[in-house]
Amino acid sequence: MSEARNCYPGSLDPKKVAGKIIICVHNDPTVSRRIKKLVVEDAKARGLILIDEEEKGLPFDSGIFPFAEVGSVAGFKILKYINSTKNPTATILPTIEVPRFRPAPVVAYFSSRGPGELTGNILKPDIMAPGVAILGATIPRKDDGSAPIGKKISKFAIKSGTSMSCPHVTGAAAFIKSVHPGWSPSMIKSALMTTAIISNNIRKPLTNSSNDFASPHEMGVGEISPLKALNPGLVFETTIEDHLHFLCYYGYTEKNIRSMSNTKFYCPRNSYEELISDINYPSISISNLNRHQDAKTTVTRTVTNVGYPNSTYIATVQAPVGLAVNVFPKKIVFVEGLKKASFKVSFHGKEATKGYNFGAITWSDGLHAVRVVFAVNVE
Secondary structure, three states, X not given: OHHHHXXXXXXXXXXXXXXXXXXXXXXXXXXXXXXXXXXXXXOXXXXXXXXXXXXXXXXXXXXXXXXXXXXXXXXXHHHHHHHOOOOOOXXXXXXXXXXXXXXXXXXXXXXXXXXXXXXXXXXXXXXXXXXXXXXXXXXXXXOOOOOOOOOOOOOEEEEOOHHHHHHHHHHHHHHHHHHXXXXXXXXXXXXXXXXXXXXXXXXXXXXXXOOOEOOHHHHOOOEOOHHHHOOOOEEOOOOHHHHHHHHHHHOOOHHHHHHHHOOOOOOOOOOOHHHHHHOOOOOEEEEEEXXXXXXXXXXXXXXXXXXXXXXXXXXXXXXXXXXXXXXXXXXXXXXXXXXXXXXXXXXXXXXXXXXXXXXEEEEEOOOOEEEEEEEEEEO
16 A cells, blocks of 8 residues: 555556546655656556655656646645545646745755765855756657657756756856956855855745755855855955865875875874864854863954955954854955955854854955855854
8 A cells, every 4th residue: 555655666556547647645765756757657647646745846857747746735635635525536737837936045955964074164065056946958858758749859858956056156157257267266166155145035034945044054155146256355265275284184194195286295283173164265164162161262264355455344243142253353454455364253152052053254345245154063
């Protein structure tokens, strides 16, 4: 019975299924939507309704075979209706477009989550980008049911996944590079991260697939905004030396690092994982802040002015209650000929809530808002 409810291969009787609209549930993730659809289609059914809470918001290309997907609440109502009558009926209607869907964007359930596995001292994910219901070129399918009779097979398809987000970020980076050919990859990455969007199309904080507010471990610094990233004001350059220091702090030997980098690089005398937080990255993450000690954890960042040569930036801090965050200096003044400046950020968690605390530091000159997200794990 469970196999038939999940539309396992070989579980449906074509004599009972033919000509009907079939309901399938998704209790077993080993059987994909595509397999369920093929099982129902091969049994000569007229259509399929899939009850799947996780993937209900992800479009599925079922070819010309009628397919609908609903969540648990709607699915319960459908099953209740079926059980309430001897002759339940349903009508297959044409697919329609839903414009200006709200809220959007939403962090998809399949999106990568942090903290990072290798180290919690660099915020992961970095940033989010469109990855749900993306229309893109594809290799045309030539199997039966790929196109209506008499119609050509489409060279495009709607796809979802992180593999759809990747080309969006790549395209955004190429767009910025075309306007600023002299910018390094880390400058472009910084521009995208510090100008990211953190509110949705109903002007509320971004949410996840469970309708909860999305944390930086779900959305990173927010969603890319290529146009805003063209003029970030300040950028954080992560140099080759920063990356080599990362390897030192993570535990690689000096000999291996020299071999990989083909340099005579020397690791700092004191190299341990906590120092990764001090690498010049456009976000801040601290994997362990001891709340039982009076000591503070301090990180340093260096910014490069890519905006107006004469400008003054002032820092503001958005921090959770109990986590003491101090920036010094709080004012950075750039003049002609001075393009770089450093600042320090200290974190003290004696009164903070245990676990990860999230917030942001924003540097503003009145025209630009350079937002640096932080994640601090208080233990």
